[in-house]
Amino acid sequence: MPRILVIDDEPQIRKFMRISLVANGYEVIEAENGAQGIEAARSQVPDLLILDLGLPDLDGQEVISAVREDSDVPIIILSVRAQELDKVEALDRGANDYVVKPFGVAELMARVRAVLRPRAVKGSDEVVKTGDVCIDLARRVVTRGGEDLHLSKKEWELLEFFARSPDYVLTHKEILKAVWGPAHTDDTAYLRVYVNQLRQxxxxxxxxxxxxxxxxxxxxxxxxxx
Amino acid sequence: MPRILVIDDEPQIRKFMRISLVANGYEVIEAENGAQGIEAARSQVPDLLILDLGLPDLDGQEVISAVREDSDVPIIILSVRAQELDKVEALDRGANDYVVKPFGVAELMARVRAVLRPRAVKGSDEVVKTGDVCIDLARRVVTRGGEDLHLSKKEWELLEFFARSPDYVLTHKEILKAVWGPAHTDDTAYLRVYVNQLRQxxxxxxxxxxxxxxxxxxxxxxxxxx
DNA sequence: CATCTTCTTTACGCTCCCTTTACGCCTTCC
DNA sequence: GGAAGGCGTAAAGGGAGCGTAAAGAAGATG
Structure with a gap:
C-alpha cells in the first residue's frame, strides 16, 4: 500500500485528491503549505509526492529543490501554469511529471501508477499459500514449512500452472497443452508421473x-x- | 551518451526530432513503423523510446505492449489524441509519459531528461550481504569475511546483476542479455564458465x-x- | 615489444532429469 | 462377477545440461 503525500493549500482540492487516491488503494498524507510539505517528505518517507506549485508560503519550485536535497521520491507536479518555461524548470529541478490543471482524475491516477510502477514490478509478490506450502511465483521458489524445496524444471512449470488457478479444476488437456505443449494433449502418462512427484x-x-x-x-x- | 529510438512514420517529424535530440547530446535511432520499431527496440537496446501513437501498420498501443514484453526501457508517447482514455490506456500498458501534440521542444527535452534521470529503486539496496560475502553495489567492491576480493570486469558485471535481484531466479537469457548483450542470449557457455569462476x-x-x-x-x- | 591478465572457445565426463514402460489397484460399467 | 480403463507407483534408459579444466585470442600494462 504505497503512501502518497499531497501538498496543496486548498482544503477542497486536498479532500478531492484524498478521496480519489484512497479509492485507488493508496495511503494519503497531507500538507497545506511548502514548509509542512518539506518536513513531511523528510519525516514520513512517502512513496510519491503530489505537489501543487501555487503555495502561499514558498515558491513551489523551491519546494522541489528542497525535497530533492535528501530524497529521490517521485514527484508529480500540479499547476495552473501551462507555460513551457514552468514545466521545464520543474522537471529539471527533479520533478517526474507535470500535469496542468484542470486535469481528469483518471489521467492523474494513470500517471500515479506509471510513476510508481518500476518499484511495483518486482515488489508485488505473487505468492500462493496452501497448507504449509508456499509458492512464490515471482521468485520461482517453493517452500514447505519455511524450508526451500527443490523442484525440477517440469515439476515447477506444472506446479506454477496449478498455482495460477488455485481451487479450479484443470482438465488433462489444459494442463498438458500448457506445460508440455499442444502436441502432447493426450499423453496423460506425463501427468500421472509428475503429479505423483509433486505430491511426494x-x-x-x-x-x-x-x-x-x-x-x-x-x-x-x-x-x-x- | 544515451541512445534514443524514435518511432514515427512522418520523415519530417523524425528529422526534426533527430536534430533536437542530437543537439542535446543524444544518439538517435529511427524507425518508420511499428514492426520496425519493435524490432529495433529489441536489437538496438535503446535507453529511451519516443513513440508516435499514429502509425500506419500497427496500433501504437499494441506497440507499447509488444515492447514491454521483453524490455523495461522508458517510453514517452507522442499523440494528437488528447482524450483521457487514450492517455490512461497508454500509461497502463507501460508508457512512462504521454505528450499531446503540438508540444514545445523545450518541454519534450525536459521530459526526456526527467525520464532518463537515474531514480533510486526501492528494494535494490546498495549493499547486499549473503553468507560471509558482502557486495557493495555503489562502491563496486566485494568482500568475503572482511577481506577484499578481486573480480575481473565481467565477473563483477555478472555478480552485480545477481545482486540487484537477490533470491530471484534469473534465466539464462536474462543474464546473458544484461551482461554480454542481446546478441549473445544463446551463449550459455559463458555462463557456465563465469558462474564457476565466481563460485571459486x-x-x-x-x-x-x-x-x-x-x-x-x-x-x-x-x-x-x- | 614483452608479459600478464582477462575474455572467449572448445572439449569431456558426469549428473540429473525427462521420457517411457510396466504393473497393480481401484472404480465403473457391462 | 468379470472386464476394461483410469490412476498411482516404481524403475530404467537415454540424452540434455552442467561443471571443470585448459588453451588460444585479445587486450592491458609496463
Whole structure:
C-alpha cells in the first residue's frame, strides 16, 4: 500500500485528491503549505509526492529543490501554469511529471501508477499459500514449512500452472497443452508421473493428497487450505 | 551518451526530432513503423523510446505492449489524441509519459531528461550481504569475511546483476542479455564458465554452492543467507 | 615489444532429469 | 462377477545440461 503525500493549500482540492487516491488503494498524507510539505517528505518517507506549485508560503519550485536535497521520491507536479518555461524548470529541478490543471482524475491516477510502477514490478509478490506450502511465483521458489524445496524444471512449470488457478479444476488437456505443449494433449502418462512427484514433495501423506487432488476422469485441482 | 529510438512514420517529424535530440547530446535511432520499431527496440537496446501513437501498420498501443514484453526501457508517447482514455490506456500498458501534440521542444527535452534521470529503486539496496560475502553495489567492491576480493570486469558485471535481484531466479537469457548483450542470449557457455569462476571465489565449497545456485534448465539464483 | 591478465572457445565426463514402460489397484460399467 | 480403463507407483534408459579444466585470442600494462 504505497503512501502518497499531497501538498496543496486548498482544503477542497486536498479532500478531492484524498478521496480519489484512497479509492485507488493508496495511503494519503497531507500538507497545506511548502514548509509542512518539506518536513513531511523528510519525516514520513512517502512513496510519491503530489505537489501543487501555487503555495502561499514558498515558491513551489523551491519546494522541489528542497525535497530533492535528501530524497529521490517521485514527484508529480500540479499547476495552473501551462507555460513551457514552468514545466521545464520543474522537471529539471527533479520533478517526474507535470500535469496542468484542470486535469481528469483518471489521467492523474494513470500517471500515479506509471510513476510508481518500476518499484511495483518486482515488489508485488505473487505468492500462493496452501497448507504449509508456499509458492512464490515471482521468485520461482517453493517452500514447505519455511524450508526451500527443490523442484525440477517440469515439476515447477506444472506446479506454477496449478498455482495460477488455485481451487479450479484443470482438465488433462489444459494442463498438458500448457506445460508440455499442444502436441502432447493426450499423453496423460506425463501427468500421472509428475503429479505423483509433486505430491511426494508437497503432501504430508502423498497417498492421501490434500493439496493436489484428483478429479476422476477430468483432471486435477490445487486446493487452497489453511 | 544515451541512445534514443524514435518511432514515427512522418520523415519530417523524425528529422526534426533527430536534430533536437542530437543537439542535446543524444544518439538517435529511427524507425518508420511499428514492426520496425519493435524490432529495433529489441536489437538496438535503446535507453529511451519516443513513440508516435499514429502509425500506419500497427496500433501504437499494441506497440507499447509488444515492447514491454521483453524490455523495461522508458517510453514517452507522442499523440494528437488528447482524450483521457487514450492517455490512461497508454500509461497502463507501460508508457512512462504521454505528450499531446503540438508540444514545445523545450518541454519534450525536459521530459526526456526527467525520464532518463537515474531514480533510486526501492528494494535494490546498495549493499547486499549473503553468507560471509558482502557486495557493495555503489562502491563496486566485494568482500568475503572482511577481506577484499578481486573480480575481473565481467565477473563483477555478472555478480552485480545477481545482486540487484537477490533470491530471484534469473534465466539464462536474462543474464546473458544484461551482461554480454542481446546478441549473445544463446551463449550459455559463458555462463557456465563465469558462474564457476565466481563460485571459486565466493563459495566455501565451490562444488557444493550455497550462494550462487543452479536452477536446472532455467538459470541461476543468488541466495540471501545469514 | 614483452608479459600478464582477462575474455572467449572448445572439449569431456558426469549428473540429473525427462521420457517411457510396466504393473497393480481401484472404480465403473457391462 | 468379470472386464476394461483410469490412476498411482516404481524403475530404467537415454540424452540434455552442467561443471571443470585448459588453451588460444585479445587486450592491458609496463
Amino acid at each position: 514433495k508437497l503432501e504430508v501423506d502423498p497417498a492421501q493428497p490434500l493439496l493436489l487432488v484428483t478429479e476422476p476422469g477430468v483432471g486435477y485441482r490445487l486446493k487452497r487450505r489453511d | 571465489k565466493l563459495e566455501v565449497d565451490p562444488a557444493q554452492p550455497l550462494l550462487l545456485v543452479t536452477e536446472p534448465g532455467v538459470g541461476y539464483r543468488l541466495k540471501r543467507r545469514d
